[in-house]
Amino acid sequence: MSLLDTPLTRQLGIEVPLICGAMYPCSNAELVAAVSSAGGIGVVQPLSMIYVYGQDLRQGLRLIRRTTDKPIGMNVLIERSSKFYLERMRRYVDVAIEEGVRFFVTSLGNPRWVVDRVASAGGGGIVYHDVTERKWAEKGLAGGVHGLIAVNDRAGGHAGPRSAQALYDELADLGVPVVCAGGIGDETGFLAALRMGYAGAQLGTRFIATNECGAHEDYKQAIVRADEADIVLTERVTGVPLSVIRTPYVERIGTKAGPIARWMLRGRRTKHWMRTIYALGSPRSRAARERRPQRITGRPVRVLRGFTRSSRLERSCADSPGPSSCALRRGGSTS
Numbered sequence: 001m002s003l004l005d006t007p008l009t010r011q012l013g014i015e016v017p018l019i020c021g022a023m024y025p026c027s028n029a030e031l032v033a034a035v036s037s038a039g040g041i042g043v044v045q046p047l048s049m050i051y052v053y054g055q056d057l058r059q060g061l062r063l064i065r066r067t068t069d070k071p072i073g074m075n076v077l078i079e080r081s082s083k084f085y086l087e088r089m090r091r092y093v094d095v096a097i098e099e100g101v102r103f104f105v106t107s108l109g110n111p112r113w114v115v116d117r118v119a120s121a122g123g124g125g126i127v128y129h130d131v132t133e134r135k136w137a138e139k140g141l142a143g144g145v146h147g148l149i150a151v152n153d154r155a156g157g158h159a160g161p162r163s164a165q166a167l168y169d170e171l172a173d174l175g176v177p178v179v180c181a182g183g184i185g186d187e188t189g190f191l192a193a194l195r196m197g198y199a200g201a202q203l204g205t206r207f208i209a210t211n212e213c214g215a216h217e218d219y220k221q222a223i224v225r226a227d228e229a230d231i232v233l234t235e236r237v238t239g240v241p242l243s244v245i246r247t248p249y250v251e252r253i254g255t256k257a258g259p260i261a262r263w264m265l266r267g268r269r270t271k272h273w274m275r276t277i278y279a280l281g282s283p284r285s286r287a288a289r290e291r292r293p294q295r296i297t298g299r300p301v302r303v304l305r306g307f308t309r310s311s312r313l314e315r316s317c318a319d320s321p322g323p324s325s326c327a328l329r330r331g332g333s334t335s
């Protein structure tokens with residue numbers, strides 16, 4: 001049996017067990033469409049689509065559909081502390097279901113309402129839950145999810161405390177497919193994760209450094225130039241460890257939350273105020289506010305089959321802003 005034939009590919013009806021993870025503020029419709037049409041599955045980040053790229057969610061999903069009829073997913077950040085946020089997320093899920101999305105990746109909270117909503121829609125919807133440790137996996141499974149995205153200590157965005165191997169060992173007996181997220185930037189890493197026993201891999205950073213990603217060119221270049229030693233974990237963006245590229249700004253503000261911030265981050269409600277304070281102060285947030293909405297252009301969506309066939313991987317990397325992105329071993333962001 002082929003290494004690429006896994007419980008993930010069978011559940012989702014895709015060719016390659018590779019997910020392009022949701023990324024705020026990097027996920028754009030073209031990137032999602034490109035990955036799905038190449039045989040993997042792209043995951044829409046609704047907040048990125050709406051607030052960064054200025055698209056109505058339904059219109060954005062339809063734009064993707066004009067490029068590919070292959071399955072796509074959507075990310076659901078479950079944030080129960082704010083009623084407004086929760087209601088908005090429920091609407092996004094409803095729109096996605098109406099537009100035919102049947103794969104959801106939940107993070108941060110109890111995924112039960114998403115699982116129930118997806119089940120009631122029919123059509124064999126699948127929900128995977130982002131986890132960094134077994135206790136979160138057990139909570140996700142109690143909420144009815146069908147699979148787990150195991151976010152390890154090399155992940156871009158919010159990183160977990162465990163290595164890919166340690167996390168696999170911790171989750172392997174839970175009886176659902178487990179996908180490896182973190183530190184994969186090339187075919188070798190992808191295959192290593194599959195050989196470890198993972199049902200697939202979710203990549204983020206590697207997909208920022210592509211032509212299809214709508215992120216700023218400077219950001220792509222920063223990713224391409226960075227190597228593992230340039231990445232630090234900071235608590236100063238969201239209160240939980242987040243991979244960022246070490247820049248003069250990061251050096252200046254430090255990576256640890258101060259005592260007041262720590263105290264606020266411990267409270268159920270105050271932690272959200274603190275995260276808002278961090279978010280409003282970050283250069284990324286300022287940049288996002290100043291950025292004008294982008295329209296999807298008629299840019300041809302190039303194929304990213306590189307991850308499925310090694311001969312093409314070279315080309316995919318060569319087409320990216322710089323070849324070293326293929327050697328990126330650890331995710332990063334420029335928050």
Ligand SMILES: Cc1cc2nc3c(=O)[nH]c(=O)nc-3n(C[C@H](O)[C@H](O)[C@H](O)COP(=O)(O)O)c2cc1C
Pocket residue numbers: 020021022023024025026045075107130151154155156157158181182183184202203204205206330331332333
């Ligand atoms: C810039 C950035 C933003 C991200 N935003 C999100 C997000 O909004 N929701 C989410 O579930 N995961 C998010 N992630 C995590 C990715 O979906 C994926 O799991 C992770 O990037 C995998 O690690 P890698 O970057 O080393 O490949 C983000 C990652 C990056 C790099």
